[in-house]
Amino acid sequence: RPLGERLCSAEEATAGSGTYTRHGFIFSSLAGCLEKRSEDSGLPVVSVVRDAESQLLPDVGAVVTCKVCSINSRFAKVQILYVGSTPLKSTFRGTIRREDIRATEKDKVEVYKSFRPGDIVLAKVISLGDAQSNYLLSTAENELGVVVARSEAGVQMVPISWCEMQCPRTHTKDFRKVARVQPQFLQT
Numbered sequence: 194r195p196l197g198e199r200l201c202s203a204e205e206a207t208a209g210s211g212t213y214t215r216h217g218f219i220f221s222s223l224a225g226c227l228e229k230r231s232e233d234s235g236l237p238v239v240s241v242v243r244d245a246e247s248q249l250l251p252d253v254g255a256v257v258t259c260k261v262c263s264i265n266s267r268f269a270k271v272q273i274l275y276v277g278s279t280p281l282k283s284t285f286r287g288t289i290r291r292e293d294i295r296a297t298e299k300d301k302v303e304v305y306k307s308f309r310p311g312d313i314v315l316a317k318v319i320s321l322g323d324a325q326s327n328y329l330l331s332t333a334e335n336e337l338g339v340v341v342a343r344s345e346a347g348v349q350m351v352p353i354s355w356c357e358m359q360c361p362r363t364h365t366k367d368f369r370k371v372a373r374v375q376p377q378f379l380q381t
Contacts, residue, residue: 200239211241251276251318261312267291269308286327293331294370306368313341315372338372
């Protein structure tokens with residue numbers, strides 16, 4: 194049900210959660226699914242229940258898993274795929290600015306030495322986006338950064354330090370802002 198929809202007359206039912214009564218009618222106070230529950234006292238209770246999964250949005254402070262789409266000298270553009278371990282039904286765009294990549298030596302950070310398009314990154318939401326702009330994300334913690342990267346040979350690279358990954362096939366090394374992944378964030 195859309196927000197503010199008139200559900201029924203207040204004489205037919207009792208207003209439950211997610212609803213309100215005005216001028217003798219019950220209205221929906223949030224978007225979701227209509228539920229009608231019979232009560233022993235007589236009138237059924239009308240409630241509107243939010244579909245939790247479809248309403249899941251990245252929130253400030255949330256750790257998100259995202260995929261790098263493009264990079265330039267000032268920032269990396271990403272697509273947010275998961276909030277915590279929950280996959281999103283629709284993707285959101287995010288931006289990781291150069292100054293939000295590392296906690297130390299921020300002025301020496303180079304975006305292309307931190308991320309490459311296609312990398313899977315753990316980041317923290319530092320400010321909310323809207324219809325026009327992206328979510329602002331940060332990887333300025335040891336646990337945040339690149340968790341999955343592919344080499345030019347198409348092989349998944351192995352982290353060898355906090356700033357380098359290596360291709361197990363060709364043994365070539367690439368710079369990355371490597372995450373020290375905590376077990377709860379590992380996607381199986």
